[in-house]
Structure formats: C-alpha cells, structure tokens
Amino acid sequence: MIPSTHPLFWRDAALPFVELRQVLDGRDVSYAPHSHEEWSIGAILDGQSEFLCADRLHTVERGTLVMMNPDVVHACNPSQDSPWAYYMMHLNKEWLAALLREKNVIKTPNWQGSLLDTLVDKTLYEEFIMMCESLMSTALELDEKEQRVQHYFISLFTYLDNSMEPTKTQLPANKLYEVADYLNQYCLEETPINLVSAKFGFSTGYLVRAFKCHFNMTPHAYRLNRRVQLGQQALxxxxxxxxxxxxxxxxxxAHFQRVFKKRVAATPDQYRRSVSQA
Incomplete structure (x- = not known):
C-alpha cells in the first residue's frame, strides 16, 4: 500500500493533454520556486498553505482553487504545523485553447492566460474535486473521463471570462527574453553564466540580478527548471x-534526484508511476 505521504500521479497515453497529482499528507512537502509549460490548477483539500505566484503571495486553505499560467514561477508550501492535502492538475495549453475556441468560450485560437491566481467558489471547487475523483476512478471509461474534463473547463473558463482579456502576441522589447530563449534551447549545455552574459552584452552581476527580477529565477535555476521539465517528459x-x-x-x-524533488515534490520514481497503470 502506498503511504499517504507519497504523491499519486494519474496520466494516460490516450489523454496526453492532462496530468493529475494527489497528495493526501503533504505536511513535509517543500517546493522550490519552479514553473510548468502547462496551465495548472489545484484544489486545497485540507490545511493551509502559502502560495507564491510570480511576486504575489496568497494564504490559501481548504475550499480554494489555485491557478498558474504556463512558465509563471510559483511555489506552494504548507503553513507551519498545518496539515496539507491537495489535487494539482496540469493541462496542455494548446489543447485547452482549442477546446475553449471550439465551444466559443474564447474568440481567438491562441492561448489566453487566466488573470486570477486564486478562486473561492463552492460549486467550481466541488466540481473540480469530483472531476479529479473521476480520473482516479477505475470504474469509468476513458471517453467518459475526457468528457468530464472538457465539461469542467468549459464551465470554469465561462465563469472566468469576465476576468479574462487577450494577451499580447508580441513580447515587449527586452533582451532578457533572448537570454531565456537561449537557456531553453541549450539547457543541456554547461555554458558558464559569465559566458552567457558576455554573449548578450551583459555583465554577469547585472544579468543575474535583472534576470531574477524579471523571471523570479536566476539564470542557473531557470536552466535547471527546464532540464527537470525534459526529465518529466522522459519519465x-x-x-x-x-x-x-x-x-x-x-x-x-543523486544530484538529479535532489533537483527533481525540490521542484516536483516527488522522487523521479514516484513521478514515473501512474495509478492508471496499476
């Protein structure tokens, strides 16, 4: 039997756009700031935690939904001496945008980020939990699970529509984005940060300070985060x-294990397992 302190992951190759995590006892969980390529949503099932999203800090508790846009640095950790349990779901943003456009929830085929970090709504909270329980269930067929996922996010984003606005299609002129793109493309190379700085015409000290201010991560942490994302895909x-x-x-x-666990709050072996394969 899997201990309650171990995270459970649900995923299925037939529904590659969604991944679900369940943690029943997360009192000892500790996340380092990290980001995901996917759009993410979670529900606090028990206890209280601090939720840092970009530069915004929230105290969240049972009954709260938390949302994170792709590539936004965040961390959520339990308050001291508080029990903590949660569901966390990651959705492919292209799949989600296509679904919402097909159902006329949004007017553009391009991804639009959600503007809320947190949401307290009893109905949407309870429906999210029911959807998660459906995915974890062995009694439902995959097509029924997919329908429930679609139905929920059509409802959620219809609700959020008044708080949504189109995102800009072009990034503002900022050379730091070129550095970030370089670190993404060449994350497997060990190019020293001082050489990366020189390549883009920055001093090392300035790049580290400016990059951390803009992306909420140092260049080194940003590169490690991308490596972890690639590791998740392979696992x-x-x-x-x-x-x-x-x-x-x-x-x-052992170094990989430490870096991975800090950002995923699970060991690579725990992450690789899926309850859908049990």
Whole structure:
C-alpha cells in the first residue's frame, strides 16, 4: 500500500493533454520556486498553505482553487504545523485553447492566460474535486473521463471570462527574453553564466540580478527548471531514471534526484508511476 505521504500521479497515453497529482499528507512537502509549460490548477483539500505566484503571495486553505499560467514561477508550501492535502492538475495549453475556441468560450485560437491566481467558489471547487475523483476512478471509461474534463473547463473558463482579456502576441522589447530563449534551447549545455552574459552584452552581476527580477529565477535555476521539465517528459514515457538523468545533463543520479524533488515534490520514481497503470 502506498503511504499517504507519497504523491499519486494519474496520466494516460490516450489523454496526453492532462496530468493529475494527489497528495493526501503533504505536511513535509517543500517546493522550490519552479514553473510548468502547462496551465495548472489545484484544489486545497485540507490545511493551509502559502502560495507564491510570480511576486504575489496568497494564504490559501481548504475550499480554494489555485491557478498558474504556463512558465509563471510559483511555489506552494504548507503553513507551519498545518496539515496539507491537495489535487494539482496540469493541462496542455494548446489543447485547452482549442477546446475553449471550439465551444466559443474564447474568440481567438491562441492561448489566453487566466488573470486570477486564486478562486473561492463552492460549486467550481466541488466540481473540480469530483472531476479529479473521476480520473482516479477505475470504474469509468476513458471517453467518459475526457468528457468530464472538457465539461469542467468549459464551465470554469465561462465563469472566468469576465476576468479574462487577450494577451499580447508580441513580447515587449527586452533582451532578457533572448537570454531565456537561449537557456531553453541549450539547457543541456554547461555554458558558464559569465559566458552567457558576455554573449548578450551583459555583465554577469547585472544579468543575474535583472534576470531574477524579471523571471523570479536566476539564470542557473531557470536552466535547471527546464532540464527537470525534459526529465518529466522522459519519465512519463517510462524511461529508466539513470538514463534520463544522464540524458538531461546530470552525471550524478543523486544530484538529479535532489533537483527533481525540490521542484516536483516527488522522487523521479514516484513521478514515473501512474495509478492508471496499476
């Protein structure tokens, strides 16, 4: 039997756009600031926690939904001496945008970020939990699970519509975005940050300060975060942990384990397992 302190993951290759995590006893969970490529939503099931999203700090508790846009740095950790349980779901933003456009919830086929970090709404909260329980259930067929996911997010984003506005299609002129793009593309290389700084015409000290101010991560942490994302993709495909660690630039598997757990709050082995495969 899996201990209640261990996270449970649900995913299925037939529904590749959604991944769900359940934590029943997260009192000892500790997240380092990190980000995801997907749009994310979670429900606090028990206890109280601090939710940092970009530069905004919230205290959240049972009955609260939390939402994170793709690539936004965040961290959610339990308050001291508080029990903590939650569901967290990650959705492919292209799939979500296509669904919402098809149902006329949004007018553009491009992804639009949600503007709320938190939401307290009894109906939407309870319906989210029911949807999560449906995914975890072995009694439902995949097509029924997909329908329930679609129905929920059509309802949620219809509710959020008044708080949504189109995002700009072009980034403001800022050379830091070029640095971030470089770190994404070449995250597997060990290029020293001083050489990255020189490549883009910055001093090392200025780049580290400005990058952290803009992205809420140092360039080094940003690069590690991208490596972890690549590691998650490989682990979901069932690749051996040692092979994944080496492929994403960790010669020491123990180092990979530490970096991964700080950002995912699960070991690579825990993450690789899915209750849908049980």
């Amino acid at each position: 979901k495909k069932g690749k051996p942990i040692a092979e994944v660690a080496q492929a994403i630039g960790f010669s020491d598997q």
